[in-house]
Amino acid sequence: MWQKSLSPQNLSDDEKLALKKAPSLRFRFIVSGVIVICVIAGIAINLIFDYSRQLxxxxxxxLLRSALLQMDENIALIDNQVSVDIPWSAFATLAQADEDRVFYKVESREQGFITGYDNLDSQPPKRPVLDQMQFYNQSYSNELVRFAWLERHLTNPESAQTVRIILGQTRLSREKMASSITQRAVEVVVLIALVAIALIMIGSHLVLRPLHRIEWALEERVKGDLTPITINTPKETHHLKVAINHFMARLQKNLEQLENYTADAAHQLRTPLASLKALAENARDNTSPEKHHQALENIVRQCDYLSQTVTLLLNQAVVSHRLQTHRLEPMDLLLPITASCREHAVPALHQGVRLSYECSLQEAWVLGDGFSIQQMMQNLIENAVRYSSHQKQQQTDVIVRVQALEKIYRIQVIDYGDGIAEEEKERVFERFYRARYDIAGSGVGLSMVKDILDHHHAQIDILDTQPKGTTFQVDIDKLRFFGGRI
Known part of the structure; x- marks a missing residue:
């Protein structure tokens, strides 16, 4: 089981070191949650502190307002003089804050200082308004004092004066009350924060549980099981599950291609090796110099065929790997086509076939893989040359033609051989299928051509050449440029 091989005690030293250095998603989740909670708690505590002071x-x-109003009620204008009779109840009201000291001053604009603290020169921060009481904090006698300020007119039939009353109280009781409110509120906030952190730690386990379920589902599988994961997962991990399933599907496809490639190699190499062995045994047993020389010629010919087969298999493996690992990139389609024509021109001529290249284009940009397209063209040209070289009394030309249409580039490989029957046109791209066994071939070249074109989203059609022969026609999309960009 995978679970045993993935257990911590079975990990290699490098894997253990990588696991140790790997960042923890749960730790990040918890730390992020703690930071957010701490920031919120700090803001809440700051707001509570301000609110407690205001409260x-x-x-x-x-109390300060009540005391000042009682003092104001006992101020009168008698014989053009301000008379003040501060009641005991005013100070009794302020005496509820037994730790605080009280300062007051009564004065008028016309008469000046009347009673209280003569050096109490306090002015409100806002512009004074008659009959409007103001509260403010100000330093007095080396203490921070809370003042209540009121100014109003006193009138009688003979005169009028403006009286100002200033009443102050230290903030000891206020600060004590605010501290008490703040302490209780902070205790509640801290308790809520601790509970939230505990819930985040529990929630992190629940949030990451779907990932563990996917991990357990993979660990419990037997080796080689690449079937899709079917467990139900939340939306947040659904894409991860789909990505894993797609990856396993690609891996399964790669394994199947590897198995097919191994089967191809065994199939392709078994016959020439057996033939080579038979020819070698025949050469060993023959004593006639003529037959011995002919047997050696057959061995050399079979070695050439075996070399071509190995080269084809290696190219097929490289193409299969590139189609799986390389992205399609902008490329000039004419480069691999001209390279293939140049490479096969002389060998085709030795087989009695004239290979022609017809193209009036200077460049043809597509999205593709140059190596794969060159292998495609080599297979198409080799196939056309192979079937054309057997025509002894007919035209032995192979034409490679490239044209530009509105949205596509069209590639045509035209031969004048015997052609392909209609019922066989759909089968020529099948692996190992050969229409004629009297002509040398492997049966995998056109199959590789189809795989390459499918990867490039291109289309291939098999047409009849007039008067006789076959035309392989490939249509591949042009690369579109917009404002100098693809």
Whole structure:
């Protein structure tokens, strides 16, 4: 089982080191959650601190207002003089904050200082408005004091004066009340934060559980099981499951291609090796110099065929690998075509075939893989030359033609051989299928051509050449450029 091989004790030293250095998704999730909670808790505590101060000021400002209004009610204008009779109840109201000191001052614009603390020169931060009470904090006698300020007119039939009343109280009780509110609120916030962190730690396990389920599903599989994962997963891990399934499908396809390639190699090499062995045994047993020489010629010919077969198999393996690992890139289609024609011109001539290349284009840009397209063209040209060289009394030309249409480039490989019957045209791309066994061939060249064209999203058609022969026609999309870009 995979589970045994993937257990920590069975990991190699490099795997253990990589596991140790690997970042933890759960740790990142928890740390991110803790940071967010701490930031929120810090903001909440700061707001609570401000709110507690405001609440304390609101509560004690009511006492300060009540005391100032009681003082204001006992101020009168008698004989053009301001008379002040501060009631005991005013100070009794402020005495509820027994730790605080009280400062006050009564004065008028016309008469000046009347009673209280003569050096209490306090002005509100805002512009004074008659009959409007103001509250503010200001330093006095080396202490921070909360002041209530009021200014109003006193009138009688004979005169009028403007009286100003200033009443202050230290902030000790206020700060104590605000501290008490803040402490309780902070305790609640910290408790909530700790509970949230605990829930995040538990939630991280639940959030990552689908990943563990996928891991367990893979570990419990037997070796070679590449079937898709069918367990139900959340939306967030669904794409991961689909990606794993696609990867396993590609891997399964690669394994099948490897098996096919191994079967191809065994199939292709078995026959020439057996033939080569038979020819060698025949050469060994023959004593006649003429037959001995002929046997050696047959061995050399069979070695050439075996070499071609090995080269074809190696090219097929390289093409299969490139189709799986290389992306299609912008390329000039004419380069691999002209290279293939140049490479096969002389060998075709030795077989009595004239290979012609017809193209008026300067360049033809497509998305493709140059090596694969060159292998495709080599197989098409070799196939056309092979079947044309057997025509002794007919035209032995092979033409490679490239044309530009509206949206595609069209490649035609034209021969004048015996042609392909209609019922066989659909089968020529099957692996190992050969229409004629009297002509040398492997039966895998056209199959590789079809695989290459399918990867390039190109189309291939088999047409009849007039008066006789076969035309392989390939249509491949042009590369579109927009504003200098693909």
């Amino acid at each position: 304390a000021d609101l509560s004690y400002d009511r």
